[in-house]
Amino acid sequence: xxxxxxxxxxxxxxxxxxxxxxxxxxxxxxxxxxxxxxxxxxxxxxxxxxxxxxxxxxxxxxxxxxxxxxxxxxxxxxxxxxxxxxxxxxxxxxxxxxxxxxxxxxxxxxxxxxxxxxxxxxxxxxxxxxxxxxxxxxxxxxxxxxxxxxxxxxxxxxxxxxxxxxxxxxxxxxxxxxxxxxxxxxxxxxxxxxxxxxxxxxxxxxxxxxxxxxxxxxxxxxxxxxxxxxxxxxxxxxxxxxxxxxxxxxxxxxxxxxxxxxxxxxxxxxxxxxxxxxxxxxxxxxxxxxxxxxxxxxxxxxxxxxxxxxxxxxxxxxxxxxxxxxxxxxxxxxxxxxxxxxxxxxxxxxxxxxxxxxxxxxxxxxxxxxxxxxxxxxxxxxxxxxxxxxxxxxxxxxxxxxxxxxxxxxxxxxxxxxxxxxxxxxxxxxxxxxxxxxxxxxxxxxxxxxxxxxxxxxxxxxxxxxxxxxxxxxxxxxxxxxxxxxxxxxxxxxxxxxxxxxxxxxxxxxxxxxxxxxxxxxxxxxxxxxxxxxxxxxxxxxxxxxxxxxxxxxxxxx
Amino acid sequence: xxxxxxxxxxxxxxxxxxxxxxxxxxxxxxxxxxxxxxxxxxxxxxxxxxxxxxxxxxxxxxxxxxxxxxxxxxxxxxxxxxxxxxxxxxxxxxxxxxxxxxxxxxxxxxxxxxxxxxxxxxxxxxxxxxxxxxxxxx
Numbered sequence: 001x002x003x004x005x006x007x008x009x010x011x012x013x014x015x016x017x018x019x020x021x022x023x024x025x026x027x028x029x030x031x032x033x034x035x036x037x038x039x040x041x042x043x044x045x046x047x048x049x050x051x052x053x054x055x056x057x058x059x060x061x062x063x064x065x066x067x068x069x070x071x072x073x074x075x076x077x078x079x080x081x082x083x084x085x086x087x088x089x090x091x092x093x094x095x096x097x098x099x100x101x102x103x104x105x106x107x108x109x110x111x112x113x114x115x116x117x118x119x120x121x122x123x124x125x126x127x128x129x130x131x132x133x134x135x136x137x138x139x140x141x142x143x144x145x146x147x148x149x150x151x152x153x154x155x156x157x158x159x160x161x162x163x164x165x166x167x168x169x170x171x172x173x174x175x176x177x178x179x180x181x182x183x184x185x186x187x188x189x190x191x192x193x194x195x196x197x198x199x200x201x202x203x204x205x206x207x208x209x210x211x212x213x214x215x216x217x218x219x220x221x222x223x224x225x226x227x228x229x230x231x232x233x234x235x236x237x238x239x240x241x242x243x244x245x246x247x248x249x250x251x252x253x254x255x256x257x258x259x260x261x262x263x264x265x266x267x268x269x270x271x272x273x274x275x276x277x278x279x280x281x282x283x284x285x286x287x288x289x290x291x292x293x294x295x296x297x298x299x300x301x302x303x304x305x306x307x308x309x310x311x312x313x314x315x316x317x318x319x320x321x322x323x324x325x326x327x328x329x330x331x332x333x334x335x336x337x338x339x340x341x342x343x344x345x346x347x348x349x350x351x352x353x354x355x356x357x358x359x360x361x362x363x364x365x366x367x368x369x370x371x372x373x374x375x376x377x378x379x380x381x382x383x384x385x386x387x388x389x390x391x392x393x394x395x396x397x398x399x400x401x402x403x404x405x406x407x408x409x410x411x412x413x414x415x416x417x418x419x420x421x422x423x424x425x426x427x428x429x430x431x432x433x434x435x436x437x438x439x440x441x442x443x444x445x446x447x448x449x450x451x452x453x454x455x456x457x458x459x460x461x462x463x464x465x466x467x468x469x470x471x472x473x474x475x476x477x478x479x480x481x482x483x484x485x486x487x488x489x490x491x492x493x494x495x496x497x498x499x500x501x502x503x504x505x506x507x508x509x510x511x512x513x514x515x516x517x518x519x520x521x522x523x524x525x526x527x528x529x530x531x532x533x534x535x536x537x538x539x540x541x542x543x544x545x546x547x548x549x550x551x552x553x554x555x556x557x558x
Numbered sequence: 559x560x561x562x563x564x565x566x567x568x569x570x571x572x573x574x575x576x577x578x579x580x581x582x583x584x585x586x587x588x589x590x591x592x593x594x595x596x597x598x599x600x601x602x603x604x605x606x607x608x609x610x611x612x613x614x615x616x617x618x619x620x621x622x623x624x625x626x627x628x629x630x631x632x633x634x635x636x637x638x639x640x641x642x643x644x645x646x647x648x649x650x651x652x653x654x655x656x657x658x659x660x661x662x663x664x665x666x667x668x669x670x671x672x673x674x675x676x677x678x679x680x681x682x683x684x685x686x687x688x689x690x691x692x693x694x695x696x
Contacts, residue, residue, distance in 0.1 A: 206576055
C-alpha cells in the first residue's frame with residue numbers, strides 16, 4: 001500500500017492495517033477511478049506537526065469511527081416519513097420501499113417516523129386546542145394498536161424504527177414496545193431509536209416539555225431500562241442539528257451538544273448508573289448546509305471532543321462509548337420559499353459535506369419543505385440525491401478524504417479549542433441544567449439567530465433568490481395537502497378506543513406509573529418509569545394519559 | 559401634551575405544541591430594536607391569545623406557525639376577537655403558510671402574511687403601520 005509511513009509494528013498505520021485484516025479478512029477495498037488509477041481506501045502521512053497522522057477508526061476518532069467506512073457499510077438513508085393517520089403513512093412507506101429507500105444496515109428495513117405536533121408533544125388528538133394540527137406534518141399516534149396498522153406484517157426484528165419527537169418521547173417508546181410485546185417480539189431483538197428531544201431546551205423543540213431537571217432524570221431512566229431490556233435500542237439523540245436550526249452557530253452547537261451529553265452522563269453518575277453501560281446507545285444528529293468546509297471540520301471536532309470527554313471526564317474505555325455515531329440532516333432553515341428548486345442544489349451540497357465528514361445515516365430534506373409538507377416527487381428527489389452521491393460521484397471510495405488538508409485540519413483544531421472553552425464556561429455557570437434554568441442558553445441561541453438574520457438583511461450574507469438574484473415571478477408549485485378528514489377520524493378512533501378498553505386495568509397501570517415516577521424522581525429504581533410506561537401502554541393507556549402522569553410527577557417547563 | 563408617538567405594543571404568540579422558535583424569537587428582537595414593546599407567549603387555547611392581548615393592551619397580534627393549525631387556530635382567534643368586541647384588533651400571521659391556507663386566512667381577516675425570507679424591515683414597518691392605524695394615529 002502506498003504510504004510515506006514506515007510500517008513499524010507500533011505505528012498507527014500498522015495498527016490500522018492489522019485492524020482492517022482482523023475485521024474485514026482479506027476483502028479488498030481498493031477502487032479504480034475512471035482513468036483506471038488505483039485508489040487506496042485511506043490516504044495518510046505525517047500530520048502538520050510532523051507526527052504520524054491518526055488513522056480512521058483510531059482514538060479520538062477525528063477521521064471517523066471505522067477503519068474502513070462507506071466502502072464496507074454505506075450510510076443509511078432515512079427520509080423522514082409521516083402524515084395523517086397510521087394507514088396513510090403506511091401507504092407512503094410502501095412507496096418509499098418500492099423506490100429503493102428504507103434501507104437499513106444489514107438488510108434491515110428502516111423507517112424514520114415523524115409525528116404530528118400533538119403526538120410529538122405527548123397530546124392525544126382530543127386534547128383541547130390541538131385539533132388543527134392533527135395529522136398535519138406527521139402521523140397521529142396515541143395508542144399501541146396504532147403500530148399494528150403502521151407496521152402490519154413487518155418483522156420487527158428486521159425493521160429499524162426511528163421515532164422523531166419531543167416531549168412525547170418516553171410515552172411513545174412505551175407504545176412501540178407494548179405493540180412489539182403484543183406481537184410476540186423479544187425486546188432484545190428490537191432495533192431503532194427514539195430521539196427523546198426532552199433534553200432540548202435550545203429553542204428548536206419549542207413548546208411544552210418537562211422541567212429541565214425532570215427531563216434529564218427521564219433520559220437516565222429510559223437509558224437504564226433499555227440497557228437492561230432493549231439493548232439494541234438507541235435511547236437518545238443529541239441533536240446538534242436542532243441547536244443549529246434554533247440559530248446557534250456551528251461552534252456553539254457542537255459545544256452545547258457536548259454539554260448536553262455531559263449533563264446526561266452526570267445525571268447517570270449521580271444515580272449510580274455506570275456511564276459506559278448507557279453511552280454506547282447515545283447518538284448525534286448533525287446539521288449540514290451553512291458552510292461547506294466548516295461542516296466537515298465541526299464533525300471531525302465533535303467526534304474528537306466526544307471521545308476525549310467520555311474518556312477523560314467519565315472514565316470510559318470501551319470504544320463504543322467513545323465513538324460518536326452521527327445521523328446527518330441537511331439544513332431545514334436554509335430552505336427558501338423563494339425559488340424553491342434552488343433547495344435541491346443546497347441540499348446536495350449539504351449532503352456531500354455530510355458524506356465527506358463520515359456519517360452513519362442521512363436525511364436529505366425535500367426541496368419543497370419551506371412551502372409545506374413534502375410532495376412524493378420531492379421526497380423521491382431527496383433519495384435520488386443520496387443515491388447519486390453514493391453511486392455516481394465516487395465520494396465513497398476513500399475514507400476521510402479531507403484528512404490532511406491544511407485548511408480542514410486547522411479548522412478542526414480551532415473548533416475543538418473553542419468547544420472546550422464553551423464547555424468550561426458552562427461548567428463555571430453551574431452546568432447545563434443551571435444554564436437552561438437561568439435562560440442564559442436560550443439567550444445565546446436567540447442572539448446568534450438574530451445576528452444571522454441581520455446579516456441577511458444587510459446583504460453581508462447571501463441567500464440566493466432571497467436577498468440576491470431575487471425574481472418577482474410568481475412561482476407555481478405543487479404543495480402536499482394533508483387529509484382534512486384525519487382529525488375527525490383520529491378523534492373518533494381514540495374515543496372508540498377509550499370506550500372499548502378495560503378501564504379499571506388501565507387506571508391501575510397509570511397509578512403504578514405515577515408511583516414509579518415518584519420513586520425515580522427521588523432517585524430510586526431508575527428504569528422503572530420506562531417499565532411502567534410499557535405496562536400502561538399494554539393496558540391500553542393513551543399517549544396523552546401517560547404524559548399527564550409524567551407531567552404531574554416530573555413537572556412542566558411552562 | 560398628547561403623545562402622538564407611543565411605542566407600539568405587540569403580542570407575538572405560538573402554540574404550546576409547536577416547535578422551531580427561531581423565527582418568532584428573531585421577530586421579537588427585531589421589533590424590540592425598533593422600540594416596540596413585545597409580549598411573547600405560548601398559547602394552549604386559541605382563545606387565550608385574545609385574553610392576553612386584552613390584558614396587555616396590545617395593538618397588533620402576530621401568530622407564528624411551523625407545523626399545523628394555521629387556519630383552524632386563526633379562525634378561532636378571530637371568532638374570539640369578535641365575541642369580546644375587539645374585532646378591529648389587527649392580526650398578522652407568519653411562518654409556514656401554504657397556498658391552500660392563504661384564502662381562508664385572508665377571509666378570516668388576517669392583515670398580512672409573512673413567509674420565510676420576508677425582510678425584517680418589511681415586518682417592522684407592517685407592525686408599525688397596523689399599530690398606528692389601530693390607535694387612530696395614521
